[in-house]
Amino acid sequence: MEEEPMEEPNARIPKRPFWSGAVTIGLVNVPVKLYTMTFDKAFSFRFLHKQDGQPLKYQKVCVKDNKVVPWEDTVRGYEVSKNRFIMFQKEELDAARPQSSQNIRIDKFVDYLSIDPIYFERSYVLTPDKSNEAYSLLLGALQKTHKAGAGRIALRTKEYPVLLHAYKGALVLTTLRYAYEISDPNNFEELKRLKEPEKKELDLAVKIINDLSGEFDITEYEDTYEERIRKLIAKKLKGETIVAEKPVKEEAKELMAALQETLNQLKK
């Protein structure tokens, strides 16, 4: 049996845009498509049943009677205190959701390097959507000024603060975390009690840092665990792999088709 070739570890180019709309700056509109740009992992594992090697699926099980609960019988609950919940209907939550909008609204321009990366969440590539001229104009202006547009975008369930900036000849949108999503280090007691370092020691430390200074290159860092697993997979592919059986639904579909044919024949 032929095995599919392994995916390359490099992040892929997504087939479909994740979102499409327009960047709006005042009265100016630049229609764009938005593609996912970052990926958490190049590969992932699935859980299998140790005895027969078949894939396992997740089910929601009621803690009281251990019975499997179908999706349509679930609601969201907010745990107010241990084991005390407020129940929300889907409609109630939907009503509170932000209006999904087709715009990335830019409010102002800021010095890109002045923004601490701690706020950065996920990045998306923007491509022009029949707007080549406006797109390259905006890109050129950001490159020239080293500025980034700050604004917001409303995606399916949430509104995010965003930065629009130039990266390798493209407009890139990076969603940001809200202030409340980041803890303030000043809350740590140990940090409040820190003393100022002595000048002599500080000078020495600065010297060490300067000696070790260089250009940052992300490719110097390799995911050695990933690399080892990849080699293991290649090895196992040459030997035995466990082939997942067709899901029952698929098999039942074929049976249903056969049943339909036979029933038609029997009616004749």
Add this chain to the structure above:
Amino acid sequence: MEKLTKVQFTNLNKILYPEAKVTKAQVIQHYIRMAPRMLDILKNRPAVLTRFPNGVGKEGFYEKDMPLGTPPWVETFKKYSETAEREINYVVCNDLDTLVWLGNLAALELHMTLSRIDAFEKPDLVVFDMDPEPPASTDDVVDVALMLKENLDGLGLESYVKTSGKRGLHILVPIVREYTFGQTREYVHQIGMHLAREAPIVISGFSRSKKPGTVYIDYLQNSHGRTMVCPYSLRATSQATVSMPLNWSEVKKGLKPEEFTLFNVAKSESNPWKGMLEVKQRLEKSVD
């Protein structure tokens, strides 16, 4: 969507033929596809099942009585069995749902009686059950079957042939329902002995009295409550062979019964046994 079957499928991915890699879904599908040709002949005949819930090669069992949990819509036939000394509830496979249900029970082999429930003591089929005893081969069975066919033709009797799904052949003669099993059994024995006189390789006898290098005609199959593997039934062989009805023209040297399997029999469009059940023949003219 309209519900196509009353049967709740279970464990469809279970492998029932490990060597041939056949799943229960494929077994059920085989029976669904063969149903139009099987149901006519199975109609009103008690069925005996050979079940292999854990697949061929694992323990299987012969089941005369309806299985535990038989749904109420399955037809059954109650009959006192003298050998078992109790009443047996046979399954009667009269519709597609029952056939599908049997497949879902991993009843790989379906065996049927030679009589029907409305006249259980009067067979409508006479069977010549032939098996080679090594070193005799299927080719030897073919020789004997063709000899038998010639004899039956001479008696003016139409006959139908199928592979047993193993190495033998079953030759059937459809008859009027006027004879007892005692009479049909004797009839087969007489013809068997006639063939034995012509060809020393033939033995008309019990299936157990095995003699190397012979072809046995087991005339005792023509007995009350005895069953024959149903046409198009799967067999519990490693390669999922099928008991395959043939045209007489296909019965010749080189016939390989093991080539008829779950994988290819559904492709055969023709039904060599078409009209067999409408043929109702008398035996008298030949029994002198």
